[in-house]
Each structure stands twice: as structure tokens, then as C-alpha cells.
Amino acid sequence: MKIAVDAMGGDFAPEQIVFGAVRAAKKYGCEIVLVGDEEKIREVLKRETGWEKLGITIHHTSQVIEMDEHPADAVRTKKDSSVVVATKLVKDGQCDAVLSAGSTGAAVTAAQLILKRIKGIGRPTIATPIPTTKGVTLMLDSGANVDSKPIHLVQSGMMGSIYAEYVFGIKNPRVGLLNIGEEETKGNEQARETYPLLKELHSINFCGNAEGRDIPKGNFDVVICDGFVGNVVLKFAEGLAKTIMKLIKEAIKDGGILAKLGALLLMPTLKKLGKRLDASEYGGAPLLGVNGVCIISHGSSNAKSICSAIGVANDYVNGKVLEHIKETLEQEEMLTKES
Amino acid sequence: MKIAVDAMGGDFAPEQIVFGAVRAAKKYGCEIVLVGDEEKIREVLKRETGWEKLGITIHHTSQVIEMDEHPADAVRTKKDSSVVVATKLVKDGQCDAVLSAGSTGAAVTAAQLILKRIKGIGRPTIATPIPTTKGVTLMLDSGANVDSKPIHLVQSGMMGSIYAEYVFGIKNPRVGLLNIGEEETKGNEQARETYPLLKELHSINFCGNAEGRDIPKGNFDVVICDGFVGNVVLKFAEGLAKTIMKLIKEAIKDGGILAKLGALLLMPTLKKLGKRLDASEYGGAPLLGVNGVCIISHGSSNAKSICSAIGVANDYVNGKVLEHIKETLEQEEMLTKES
Structure with missing residues (x-):
């Protein structure tokens, strides 16, 4: 190697x-x-x-x-x-x-x-691992392409599923299509045209639409989306995590001696949690x-x-x-x- | 009234x-x-x-x-x-x-x-207030419409700007177009076609593209996007906030007596922070x-x-x-x- x-x-x-x-x-x-x-x-x-x-x-x-x-x-x-x-x-x-x-x-x-x-x-996609409550969810495409055709999303689903299985060791990964509702008829044209194709695909375990909230909850192992949406979501998550950390630090700083003592006592617990949610534990994102x-x-x-x-x-x-x-x-x- | x-x-x-x-x-x-x-x-x-x-x-x-x-x-x-x-x-x-x-x-x-x-x-849009480090950012459309035409996004920008000014009291609100990069040429077809129209618009203070991370950071007062993207981002944020709270509670529960004491001491500080970030403080979302x-x-x-x-x-x-x-x-x- x-x-x-x-x-x-x-x-x-x-x-x-x-x-x-x-x-x-x-x-x-x-x-x-x-x-x-x-x-x-x-x-x-x-x-x-x-x-x-x-x-x-x-x-x-x-x-x-x-x-x-x-x-x-x-x-x-x-x-x-x-x-x-x-x-x-x-x-x-x-x-x-x-x-x-x-x-x-x-x-x-x-x-x-x-x-x-x-x-x-048709188009290579970037598959980004996102830490969740239950482990990790692979989101793709997270920014290699925009305005993808349904077949590109279908191919992403297949490649993401194989990656999740053979690299993360997840058996029969649950694949979801990122959308704004659960029903097959929901969403934009891209999502509505992709859904029936995914349903017909034998090589993946397609479990229907995934909504935004399903990602952090870890309800799917692989989530497929257009690179525009994936990129916005990833950068939003990154910004939100940094913002929350900054605000907590400021709040502790302004909270006086008891807040500081509290933070000190909580530190080992929060560090352990941070490690669990640390994206760097999952390394880089493959270009599939x-x-x-x-x-x-x-x-x-x-x-x-x-x-x-x-x-x-x-x-x-x-x-x-x-x-x-x-x-x-x-x-x-x-x-x-x-x- | x-x-x-x-x-x-x-x-x-x-x-x-x-x-x-x-x-x-x-x-x-x-x-x-x-x-x-x-x-x-x-x-x-x-x-x-x-x-x-x-x-x-x-x-x-x-x-x-x-x-x-x-x-x-x-x-x-x-x-x-x-x-x-x-x-x-x-x-x-x-x-x-x-x-x-x-x-x-x-x-x-x-x-x-x-x-x-x-x-x-052309199309009404839902404008959702999102708490940020600096106050509040209005994101629209957050789900009324998908596959919007550039002119719909431009109209959203104008309406969101007026709402931010006359309801939130923000003078000359900074309006951004949600995109995957700062440059005018970045993004999907919808964003690329919308950018020049927004630039020509006299009635708003268009400040260029906003990336996902700019939302929680509060770098814009109004962020315009298609309802598909807005809805995914909002639900993702909602899910992430709930997930983090749940994980912190679990971690404290498992962290023993010192972690519990720390959490108790930190509570007033975190409550104050929570209030600042509480979306319900900003009430509902107008259908503009x-x-x-x-x-x-x-x-x-x-x-x-x-x-x-x-x-x-x-x-x-x-x-x-x-x-x-x-x-x-x-x-x-x-x-x-x-x-």
C-alpha cells in the first residue's frame, strides 16, 4: 500500500x-x-x-x-x-x-x-462523512457538481452504498434521498424524478426520502442530494458548530466564577462527547x-x-x-x- | 388591531x-x-x-x-x-x-x-427568522415553493429586505444570495441567473453570495434561497439542535457526580444563552x-x-x-x- x-x-x-x-x-x-x-x-x-x-x-x-x-x-x-x-x-x-x-x-x-x-x-461526487448520534452518515454529493440529473443522483446512491458497506462496514446501508417531505410526490423536479429510479434499483437498500433533520439523527447511512444542497448544508453545519462553541465560551466567560467552575467540572464529559462528534475522526471525503x-x-x-x-x-x-x-x-x- | x-x-x-x-x-x-x-x-x-x-x-x-x-x-x-x-x-x-x-x-x-x-x-415565500450570534437572519424561501425562477428569488429579496427593516428595525439590511461560493460565477443555474438581477436592483442592499456558514454567523440580515434548500437547511438545524441537546444530556448523565455538579453550576449561564438562541423569541414566519x-x-x-x-x-x-x-x-x- x-x-x-x-x-x-x-x-x-x-x-x-x-x-x-x-x-x-x-x-x-x-x-x-x-x-x-x-x-x-x-x-x-x-x-x-x-x-x-x-x-x-x-x-x-x-x-x-x-x-x-x-x-x-x-x-x-x-x-x-x-x-x-x-x-x-x-x-x-x-x-x-x-x-x-x-x-x-x-x-x-x-x-x-x-x-x-x-x-x-456521469459525474464524480464527493461523499462526506457526517458524525451523528448513531455513528456516521455519508452525504453525497457535497459539492463536486450542481444541477445534477436524476441518473447522477442514482449513481451516487449506488457508490455511496458500496462505500458505506466496504469502508465503514455497514451491512445493507439505508440509503435516503434528501427531500422536503416523506412522500414520493414531494420536492423539486430533480427529487421527484430521482425517487422512482431509486425505488427500482436492486443494488441498494433505498429507504425513501430523508428530511434535513434525519441527517444529525442518523436515520440513514447514506443520504443523496445535489451538490448545491449538500455544500450549503455542510457549510451551515460547520458554521453552526463554530458559532455554538464561541457562544458557550463567551457565556462561560461572562458567567462568573460558578459558571467557570461548572465548565471545568464538565470538561472531561464534553471532551468525550466532542471526540464522538469530531468529523476529523472520520478523515477525508472520497471523490467517488x-x-x-x-x-x-x-x-x-x-x-x-x-x-x-x-x-x-x-x-x-x-x-x-x-x-x-x-x-x-x-x-x-x-x-x-x-x- | x-x-x-x-x-x-x-x-x-x-x-x-x-x-x-x-x-x-x-x-x-x-x-x-x-x-x-x-x-x-x-x-x-x-x-x-x-x-x-x-x-x-x-x-x-x-x-x-x-x-x-x-x-x-x-x-x-x-x-x-x-x-x-x-x-x-x-x-x-x-x-x-x-x-x-x-x-x-x-x-x-x-x-x-x-x-x-x-x-x-410571482410566488409567495415563507420568511423564517433564524437566531444568530449577532441577532437574527431572515431566511426565505424556507419551503413555500421549489424550482423557483430567478425573478421569484429577486422578489423574495425585496420583500425580505422590507420585512427586516420595518418589522425587525434593521436599517438598510444586508441581503445575500445563498450559494456555494463567494464569486458571482459560482453555483447552480438558478443562483447564477439570479445574481446579476439582484446586483441591478436599487431597492435593496445586495451584498453578494452568502455561504451556508454565513447564516449562523449572522453575516447577512436577509438570505435568499430556493424553498427546497431553505427547507432542508431549517430542518437540518432543528434536528442538529435537538441532537446536540440530547447528547449533552446523555453525556452528563453518564459523566458521574462531578459532571452533574458542573452542569448544575453552568445551568444559569446556558439558560441565558438558550434564550438568546431561542427561535420562539422571534415568533412565527410571515408568508410574504x-x-x-x-x-x-x-x-x-x-x-x-x-x-x-x-x-x-x-x-x-x-x-x-x-x-x-x-x-x-x-x-x-x-x-x-x-x-
Whole structure:
């Protein structure tokens, strides 16, 4: 197992990326190729003892794609950028998976252009794991595409279901279509046209419409939606979590000595809860539908999240997810008839 | 000021509706017509002393529209249902506003069929106030319509801006278009086509795209979106808030005596914070775009929420929101040219 890691992508790159890679190499015993500015990567590696024995190598690149660049233009012109080169290592068979915490648009574009789509898949989708009361729900698409056609959502459902089963180990995952009501006739045109297709699909356990509230409650294992809706919901959740934390801290600060003592006593309990709800425990989000293993991590990833994401990449490869997707596409004609 | 209240609509009707109405009559000094089953309403009123002197009257109706009925069919066939009759009281000029916590679909349909749309408005929208760190953000549409055309979103922006100004007292409200990125070129077809129209609009302070995280952060006073997205986000927020509360309670329960003591000490602080974030403080959501004042309350409304919602109805009427909307429609040609 050999994972190509874009060492230059992310708010805390290369430091946290490199630390995460070292941690993962120790934890999972996989080989890691750190792709990026060799000098900068070595600077960080110096602070880790014994990394040389861990199967970590450096693949030097001279360019970086910045967050504000136009993804398609940047991927086309910056041939020696870390994310492009890391993706090529997978294409060329030198690595089993690629991971980037840099510009999501650039990582998606690089994967689409270099790895190409799986034959029969109309549009790749980003599948984001969301912690819930009952474990984790996979939401897809969370932003790779907007204005998707019903068949794209159906394909997402199939791919998400396979991922949930072979990476998260959920047997017969409950798949829901994100909608504004339970009834089949509810929703916008996209949802109303997708519902009957999902109902006919044999390869997934379609359990009907999921409403917004079903996501945090963990009532479904896989929730399918258009990338526009998925992206809005994810960013809303992120903003809400930060806002609540900020308000609680302010309230405790203003609440006097008793409130501070109370917070202190509650801390171990809340930390345990925080760990349970910590998205970084679930690592990165796979880009499903491209012909290679590609994991997208949050821009704010720290060493811990990068380590988890490398673990996810491992499970993704070991779970033979790509093979299962291809087999299912061949077995169920309905999955490709409109794409 | 006279408000027609659907006494039979809501999970805790008629009890909490009637209690809320009595509280509002005391607080705001407005007259209230309780519309519904006279006997049942009298049963509840008996438990309030001195209600007779508050300007509360009962308008008997024999039918109720249940939550699971098809809204349009029910409104057409149940002519003597509480929500239909309450809406008619506004149409006939006997009341200034109507309020219902029953089936949202039925209330919206009754308002559309009986009050009709304001001339020039393509689709009425539900504007839901969301508590944020900085006060409140009005999100619309939160579920009245899906697959809206760009002009509908533009009209929503104008109506939401007027409502935020004359009901919430926010001067020159910052209006944002819910999208998946900051740039004008981002998003789905609907958002991309709406952006330039909003930019041209003189009657609002359009501040560009709002991302999901901007809502809880309170970076905009008014956020416009399609009813599909708005509904998913609202229900997601509702589910998330309940889930977090449940998990915290469980964690405290399992956390032993120190955690329990900590929670006890923190309680006053958290209660104050909870009050600040309590959506029921902002009452119901107006249905903007119909030719009459119509407020939709959450099905789970208690007396306090109903009282706040009646206060909102008061401010809505006093703020002359309908007049301002009609004037703006006449002044800015762009607002009606495509509808």
C-alpha cells in the first residue's frame, strides 16, 4: 500500500500534512510519498525522529495551486504542481491512492482529467462523512457538481452504498434521498424524478426520502442530494458548530466564577462527547466515480485529520470499492441507461 | 388591531394556542378572534381568569384540517375549517392578520386562494427568522415553493429586505444570495441567473453570495434561497439542535457526580444563552407576497411562541409592510418585468 499525499495543500501545509503522514505511516504501516517542495518537507521531517525507517519518501515538485486560483486553468497550466503530480502517481500505478487538503476544485479537476471517470459514471461526487448520534452518515454529493440529473443522483446512491458497506462496514446501508417531505410526490423536479429510479434499483437498500433533520439523527447511512444542497448544508453545519462553541465560551466567560467552575467540572464529559462528534475522526471525503482512489481533506486539516484520512484511503483500497462499483455498473443495466 | 388565530392548528392545539393568545392580548393590548371549535376553546379559556375583559372573542368553526391531508384538496373542500375561516376574516376586512400553527401547506394554500397574491408577485415565500450570534437572519424561501425562477428569488429579496427593516428595525439590511461560493460565477443555474438581477436592483442592499456558514454567523440580515434548500437547511438545524441537546444530556448523565455538579453550576449561564438562541423569541414566519398579513407558526408552538408570533403580526401590520412592498413594486420596474 502506497499513498501519494499532496504535502503543499491545506491551511497548515506542509507542517500538519507531513506530521499526519508520519503518524499514519506508524499507525497503518503503509508507504507514503510526500509530494511537494522537497526542501520545505525536509524542514518539517527533521523534527520527527526515525521517519526514514517508515517508508516515507519525497517526490519533489516546483509548483503549488493556491486556493484562489481557477481550478481547471490551474490544473492545466501547473503541470508540476503537487496535486497534479500526486494524482499522476496514482494514474501511473506508482501509488494506490492520492490525498489532498488543498483546493477542492483543483483536486476534483485533477482527478477527473488524470484518473478519468469510471466508465458509465456521469459525474464524480464527493461523499462526506457526517458524525451523528448513531455513528456516521455519508452525504453525497457535497459539492463536486450542481444541477445534477436524476441518473447522477442514482449513481451516487449506488457508490455511496458500496462505500458505506466496504469502508465503514455497514451491512445493507439505508440509503435516503434528501427531500422536503416523506412522500414520493414531494420536492423539486430533480427529487421527484430521482425517487422512482431509486425505488427500482436492486443494488441498494433505498429507504425513501430523508428530511434535513434525519441527517444529525442518523436515520440513514447514506443520504443523496445535489451538490448545491449538500455544500450549503455542510457549510451551515460547520458554521453552526463554530458559532455554538464561541457562544458557550463567551457565556462561560461572562458567567462568573460558578459558571467557570461548572465548565471545568464538565470538561472531561464534553471532551468525550466532542471526540464522538469530531468529523476529523472520520478523515477525508472520497471523490467517488473517478477511476482511482482520491481522498479530499478539509482545508483546515491538522495532523490528526490527515492521519485519519490516510487510514480511510487504506480502507478504500483494501475494501476494493472501485471493483465493487464497476461490477455493480455491469450487473444493473438501469444504472447506466441514461448517462 | 385585530388578529385572527387558528385555535385548532398545531401539535398542542387548542390549549397552547389559546394560552398564547391570552398572553398576547395582555402584552400587546390587541383584539384576538380565536377561530375553531367553540366548546373546546371555552374549556381552555375557563382556566384563564379575566379573559373576557381582554378583547378576546370566539368564532366557531366545525372543521379542522389535519397534518396529513392534501393541502389544496382540504382547503377547497373544508370550507368551515379553522384555517380557512380565519384567513377569510382577513380577506373580509374583519381582522388585520391571520396566524396558524397547523399544516403549513394548508395555511399557505388558504392564503394564496383567499387573500391572493400581491399584484406583480410571482410566488409567495415563507420568511423564517433564524437566531444568530449577532441577532437574527431572515431566511426565505424556507419551503413555500421549489424550482423557483430567478425573478421569484429577486422578489423574495425585496420583500425580505422590507420585512427586516420595518418589522425587525434593521436599517438598510444586508441581503445575500445563498450559494456555494463567494464569486458571482459560482453555483447552480438558478443562483447564477439570479445574481446579476439582484446586483441591478436599487431597492435593496445586495451584498453578494452568502455561504451556508454565513447564516449562523449572522453575516447577512436577509438570505435568499430556493424553498427546497431553505427547507432542508431549517430542518437540518432543528434536528442538529435537538441532537446536540440530547447528547449533552446523555453525556452528563453518564459523566458521574462531578459532571452533574458542573452542569448544575453552568445551568444559569446556558439558560441565558438558550434564550438568546431561542427561535420562539422571534415568533412565527410571515408568508410574504400574499395580499394580507399571514403568519405561519411552527407546529410545535407553545403559548410563548404563539404570543411572540402575535407580536410579530402586530409589528407586521404596524410596519405597513404590505404598503411598502406594493410601492416598491411600482417604483422598480425590474421587479415585475419577467413575472
